[in-house]
Amino acid sequence: MNKHGNSVxxxxxHVLKATCVSCGADAGTSVFAYTCPECGAxxxxxxxxxxxxxxxxxxxxxxxxxxxxxxxxxxxPVHSPPNNCSLVVGGTPLVRVERLAxxxxxxxLWIKDDTRNPSASLKDxxxxxxxxxxxxxxxxxxxxxxxxxxxxxLAALTAHTGRQAVIFAPVxxxxxxxxxxxQYGATLVPIEGNYDVAFDLAHDAAERFGWYNRNTGINPVLxxxxxxxxxxxxxxxxxxxxxxxxxPVGDGCILSGVYKGFYDLLQLxxxxxxxxxxxxxxxxSASVVNAFSEGEREPQPVAALxxxxxxxxxxxxDGHKALRALRDSNxxxxxxxxxxxxxxxxxxxxxxxxxxxxxAAAAYAGLKVCQATGEISPDASVVVLITGSGLKDIPAAQKxxxxxxxxxxxxxxxxxxxxxxxxxx
Amino acid sequence: MNKHGNSVxxxxxHVLKATCVSCGADAGTSVFAYTCPECGAxxxxxxxxxxxxxxxxxxxxxxxxxxxxxxxxxxxPVHSPPNNCSLVVGGTPLVRVERLAxxxxxxxLWIKDDTRNPSASLKDxxxxxxxxxxxxxxxxxxxxxxxxxxxxxLAALTAHTGRQAVIFAPVxxxxxxxxxxxQYGATLVPIEGNYDVAFDLAHDAAERFGWYNRNTGINPVLxxxxxxxxxxxxxxxxxxxxxxxxxPVGDGCILSGVYKGFYDLLQLxxxxxxxxxxxxxxxxSASVVNAFSEGEREPQPVAALxxxxxxxxxxxxDGHKALRALRDSNxxxxxxxxxxxxxxxxxxxxxxxxxxxxxAAAAYAGLKVCQATGEISPDASVVVLITGSGLKDIPAAQKxxxxxxxxxxxxxxxxxxxxxxxxxx
Numbered sequence: 001m002n003k004h005g006n007s008v009x010x011x012x013x014h015v016l017k018a019t020c021v022s023c024g025a026d027a028g029t030s031v032f033a034y035t036c037p038e039c040g041a042x043x044x045x046x047x048x049x050x051x052x053x054x055x056x057x058x059x060x061x062x063x064x065x066x067x068x069x070x071x072x073x074x075x076x077p078v079h080s081p082p083n084n085c086s087l088v089v090g091g092t093p094l095v096r097v098e099r100l101a102x103x104x105x106x107x108x109l110w111i112k113d114d115t116r117n118p119s120a121s122l123k124d125x126x127x128x129x130x131x132x133x134x135x136x137x138x139x140x141x142x143x144x145x146x147x148x149x150x151x152x153x154l155a156a157l158t159a160h161t162g163r164q165a166v167i168f169a170p171v172x173x174x175x176x177x178x179x180x181x182x183q184y185g186a187t188l189v190p191i192e193g194n195y196d197v198a199f200d201l202a203h204d205a206a207e208r209f210g211w212y213n214r215n216t217g218i219n220p221v222l223x224x225x226x227x228x229x230x231x232x233x234x235x236x237x238x239x240x241x242x243x244x245x246x247x248p249v250g251d252g253c254i255l256s257g258v259y260k261g262f263y264d265l266l267q268l269x270x271x272x273x274x275x276x277x278x279x280x281x282x283x284x285s286a287s288v289v290n291a292f293s294e295g296e297r298e299p300q301p302v303a304a305l306x307x308x309x310x311x312x313x314x315x316x317x318d319g320h321k322a323l324r325a326l327r328d329s330n331x332x333x334x335x336x337x338x339x340x341x342x343x344x345x346x347x348x349x350x351x352x353x354x355x356x357x358x359x360a361a362a363a364y365a366g367l368k369v370c371q372a373t374g375e376i377s378p379d380a381s382v383v384v385l386i387t388g389s390g391l392k393d394i395p396a397a398q399k400x401x402x403x404x405x406x407x408x409x410x411x412x413x414x415x416x417x418x419x420x421x422x423x424x425x
Numbered sequence: 426m427n428k429h430g431n432s433v434x435x436x437x438x439h440v441l442k443a444t445c446v447s448c449g450a451d452a453g454t455s456v457f458a459y460t461c462p463e464c465g466a467x468x469x470x471x472x473x474x475x476x477x478x479x480x481x482x483x484x485x486x487x488x489x490x491x492x493x494x495x496x497x498x499x500x501x502p503v504h505s506p507p508n509n510c511s512l513v514v515g516g517t518p519l520v521r522v523e524r525l526a527x528x529x530x531x532x533x534l535w536i537k538d539d540t541r542n543p544s545a546s547l548k549d550x551x552x553x554x555x556x557x558x559x560x561x562x563x564x565x566x567x568x569x570x571x572x573x574x575x576x577x578x579l580a581a582l583t584a585h586t587g588r589q590a591v592i593f594a595p596v597x598x599x600x601x602x603x604x605x606x607x608q609y610g611a612t613l614v615p616i617e618g619n620y621d622v623a624f625d626l627a628h629d630a631a632e633r634f635g636w637y638n639r640n641t642g643i644n645p646v647l648x649x650x651x652x653x654x655x656x657x658x659x660x661x662x663x664x665x666x667x668x669x670x671x672x673p674v675g676d677g678c679i680l681s682g683v684y685k686g687f688y689d690l691l692q693l694x695x696x697x698x699x700x701x702x703x704x705x706x707x708x709x710s711a712s713v714v715n716a717f718s719e720g721e722r723e724p725q726p727v728a729a730l731x732x733x734x735x736x737x738x739x740x741x742x743d744g745h746k747a748l749r750a751l752r753d754s755n756x757x758x759x760x761x762x763x764x765x766x767x768x769x770x771x772x773x774x775x776x777x778x779x780x781x782x783x784x785a786a787a788a789y790a791g792l793k794v795c796q797a798t799g800e801i802s803p804d805a806s807v808v809v810l811i812t813g814s815g816l817k818d819i820p821a822a823q824k825x826x827x828x829x830x831x832x833x834x835x836x837x838x839x840x841x842x843x844x845x846x847x848x849x850x
Contacts, residue, residue, distance in 0.1 A: 067492070087778050088518040088541075096511040099587050116513075116541055118778060120816060141848070160778030162524050166848055168839075171831035176819045182826040183815060185775030187848050189839060190831040197834045205839055209849070350610030353512050353543060353585030390608060391545060391816035394601045401607035406596035406615040409622045414614060414630055423566070423591055423612050424634070 008136050012079045017046040018220060021320050032137060034218050042320060043220040045077050049267040058270055061235070067091040069125055069228040075264050077224045082132045084161045087118045089128040090228050094236035094383070100351040104371065108381035110242070111354055112233055115389035118160075119180065121310075121357075122229060122254060122387040123153035126216050129225030131157045134212035140164060144214040145202035147195050147250075147309045148177025149388050154214050155184035166211065168202040170194045174309055174393040194304075196314040216253035217317020223257040230261025233383055234271055242275045243380040244370075246363040248387055249279040249288050249333075250311035252299075252322025258385065259325030275383075277331035278376075279322065280366030282306035282338065287316050289333030292326050299323065307338040307396050310359035310388060332375060336365040342400040344368060345390065355390035355397075363387075433561050437504045442471040443645060446745050457562060459643050467745060468645040470502050474692040483695055486660070492516040494550055494653040500689050502649045507557045509586045512543045514553040515653050519661035519808070525776040529796065533806035535667070536779050537658055540814035543585075544605065546735075546782075547654060547679065547812040548578035551641050554650030556582045559637035565589060569639040570627035572620050572675075572734045573602025574813050579639050580609035591636065593627040595619050599734055599818040619729075621739040641678035642742020648682040655686025658808055659696055667700045668805040669795075671788040673812055674704040674713050674758075675736035677724075677747025683810065684750030700808075702756035703801075704747065705791030707731035707763065712741050714758030717751050724748065732763040732821055735784030735813060757800060761790040767825040769793060770815065780815035780822075788812070 010032035011018070018027040022041030027033040036043060056074040064071045069090030070081040093113050101109035117124035127150070134142050141164040144154045151167040158165040165186035169178060170193060181188050191198045199215060206213035216222040234241060241262070247255045258277060265271045281289045285304035291297075299319035306312045316322060326333060336344070341358050344365035349355045356364070363384045370376040390397050404421075407413040418424040435457035436443070443452040447466030452458040461468060481499040489496045494515030495506040518538050526534035542549035552575070559567050566589040569579045576592040583590040590611035594603060595618060606613050616623045624640060631638035641647040659666060666687070672680045683702060690696045706714045710729035716722075724744035731737045741747060751758065761769070766783050769790035774780045781789070788809045795801040815822050829846075832838040843849040 084523070086518075086521040086523070088520070093511075093513040095513070097585075098509070098511070099585060113543075116543070118538075118541075119780070120545070120814070156774075156778040156780070158778075159775050160522075160524065164848070166843070175823070175828075176816060178828060179819050179822050179826060180780055180816065182828065183771055183774040183780055183822055184778060185771075187843070187846050188829055189842055190829060191834050192831045193834040201834055201836070201839060204836060205843075208836070346608055346610075349581075349608040350584050353581035353583075353609060355544070355581070355605055355608055389545070389816065391601060391605065391814065394604050394819070397604050397608055398600070401604060403600075403603055403607065404613055404615060406617045409616050409618040409626055411626070411629060411633070414626060417614055418591070418612070418630075421612050423589065 008079065010137065011077050014048045014052050014074065015045050015077050016048045018043045019046055021324070034213060042218055042318060044321065045220050045224060047075065047264065053268045069225070072228050072231050075231070076129060077221050078129060078132045079136050082135070082161065085128065087157065087160050089117055089124045090232060092116045092232070094233060095352070095354065097352040100348065103351045105378050106382065107379050110383045111352060112229060112383055112385050113354055114229060114385065114387050115356065119153040119156040120389035120392060121149040121153055122226065123150040124157070125228050126150070126222035126225040127153040127157045127214065130214040130219065130222050131161055131163060133221045134163065137212065139212040141166060142212040142214050143202050143206045145195065145199040147312065148173045148392065149310050150216065152177050152180040152184070155181045155186035158186065159184040168198040170198050176392050176394065194314065195312065199317065217251045223253050223260060226254055226257025227261035227264065229385065230258045231265065234265055239270065241271050241273055242383045244278055244376055244382045245275045246278050246280055246367050246382065246384045248311050248359050248362045248385070249281050249322060250285065250313040250316065252288055252316045252318035254387060255279055256318050256321035256325050259329060274329045277325055277329040278366060278370060279326055279331065279333040280362050281333065281335055282308050282311055282341065282362060283335045284338070285312045286335050287313070288319055288322050289335055291319065292323055292333045297323060308341055308358035308362050309393065310357065311362060334366045334369050336362050336369060340365045345397060346400045349390065354386060356386045357388040357390050357392045358396050360386040360388045433504065435562065436502050439473045439477050439499065440470050440502050441473045443468045444471055446749070459638060467643055467743060469746065470645050470649060472500065472689065478693045494650070497653050497656050501554060502646050503554060503557045504561050507560070507586065510553065512582065512585050514542055514549045515657060517541045517657070519658060520777065520779065522777040525773065528776045531803050531807065535808045536777060537654060537808055537810050538779055539654060539810065539812050540781065544578040544581040545814035545817060546574040546578055547651065548575040549582065550653050551575070551647035551650040552578040552582040552639065555639040555644065555647050556586055556588055558646045559588065562637065564637040566591060566636040567639050568627050568631045568636045570620065570624040572737065573598045573817065574735050575641065577602050577605040577609070580606045580611035583611065584609040593623040595623050601817050601819065619739065620737065624742065642676045648678050648685060651679055651682025652686035652689065654810065655683045656690065659690055664695065666696050666698055667808045669703055669801055669807045670700045671703050671705055671792050671807065671809045673736050673784050673787045673810070674706050674747060675710065675738040675741065677713055677741040677743040679812060680704055681743050681746035681750050684754060699754045702750055702754040703791060703795060704751055704756065704758045705787050706758065706760055707733050707736055707766065707787060708760045709763070710737045711760050712738070713744055713747050714760055716744065717748055717758045722748060733766055733783035733787050734818065735782065736787060759791045759794050761787050761794060765790045770822060771825045774815065779811060781811045782813040782815050782817045783821050785812040
């Protein structure tokens, strides 16, 4: 029996250990622990790569017609794929953006377009694993704190599978995300406070009421869902590893997820090296990048403020793992301004046809900074991770464009407008 | 030489004829004609099914790893797939929505989730074909009139491929869609007037300036893109034809596209019958459904008004073909109220995890009406076509939900809210 009164082991056999990233203690794999019972730090799941690699070959994977992230089931920390979920999570396009590359002067540029998940963000990768894991533990209520995307994602998955979602959100979250959450029928608890306050309350509520806690900042299962984006990137590049992957960073869980995906493939011997991971943060929410440049192991809290709500975080909950991902991948950190983010959003859309929310566009803004500093040279192969759709925050997207005034419905007025805008000479 | 000064034939060899849907004249396949040179009515492309079927078997299709709509290239009216487009259009999930089906009391219910196209609507299927066709004709400026989705879609595809888009939109179009269009860098011409006025101006501008006209209402190529949604449905159902397909109808082009897809497969002998197509219209924009119930061949204009902007149309530009699709599929028409649409949007999201824009949710609202009238029985197999994302029109989605007031960040306030909302007892 685990602490939730369910006799299923917390993890399948191919998960060997749940190790503390700070003190190294093993939290075990029979009973589910969110954090280290010794020191309270985050846990890291270790797989039995020998056993996995003995039974699962690249050819098996290539022959698998499954398009969703469940094609990577042997590397996921749940007993089985869900039998109650037909929403297709993952399997998003890796888009070769030749026109954007030419505009930028790069040779090999790809966008991993995770806006094309069910709820229009990468967070679905974590939610689908979390909902399945909760089910395997016998829990049907799942709680999350979120600036919006993780919550909307959880709400979509619980709506589809018939679980209950309770969402703690800062009242400042973009209305589109709150609307999405409520449309999916989740219970919303809007908090007078920021993300960090909502996070702590969600955590306390989960403890108090015995709910499953879908907070990627601590729950070690969720990062295992996020890592599938890296598995897909490598498979879509025909098992070639890109030189750089640009990752927007708030709590740091997407970064540690991306790292874990490449790490898994390295351990399996399916790739020969790590890509260099680049953490992109908003100048106003720079905790991880600051800590990395100062060589610290844990990021210090900041008073975060940025237009990119999804990466605006005072205290990065997965900062330890995020910093390790940067160190171990020979990566780096880069800061982008809000204006840089908004300009990057428009440039990305206008030259690739991919409309990203500000937090996602930050990854592209980071590439432009790295190009300017020479950190990334134009002949490098680069994947930019686009984590959420621009439709999630229209007010932000309106800041960098101007809606022309409406004209009278006649051809003279049309010609005038088109001449003014340079379409006609 | 065609009229655009290009020596490429307007269509590939497997397109046999461009036949007027009204007077039956053949407009030819060498030179591109938007409409019948004899009577001005719409054209219908006829394929050489014998030749296509001789060279292309179901097994060839099944073995094709291409996931986008280009897997159906032998049934598309362009010379070749684009060599400058890596955006993945089509290949959207057909989601078995068991929880929604149980809620409704149906046994076999699927959602074709076309929100998961690059610009978050089905219109991408038409745009990608149109942009390629324009390129084959040597035209690089493409014009469209749109309430939003078709324009945003065209703008995404032209941004990616480096063409120029000029968009005529009624000034009342949802801000999210106009923002999307401008983010993609298209030239927007907002018109003081409704969709019908914008449509006519776009048409005149295309003629005047020699631009390619991406208006599905008349351009016969575009419906051929839209038909791929039907091809996918059948393939995803393992070549079983559903009993009913629920289709939201404005101009009627999606309906005629869906019909054409099933028609193609019937001609190839890959399916044995048509599904019954159900045209769903808003009560305030009921031209096609009215005409069908009165047995007319051409719909009469109405003064359209509905919350579902994408299907709010005075004069259905593809009404003739839409009515034929209903007749020839033994289909029917159904009207839904704006309140019915909003309630359906929320129910669909809360029981399936799929967030649809009002026009798309109308298709599900129509199913509920057909269930109530007995037109569709619970043991029928039904596919509901969801044509656009709810994120496209957040203000509309806010009408059926209520954002709870923010609470103080303490556990007592949390317990109070959760008790009030029924989560805690």
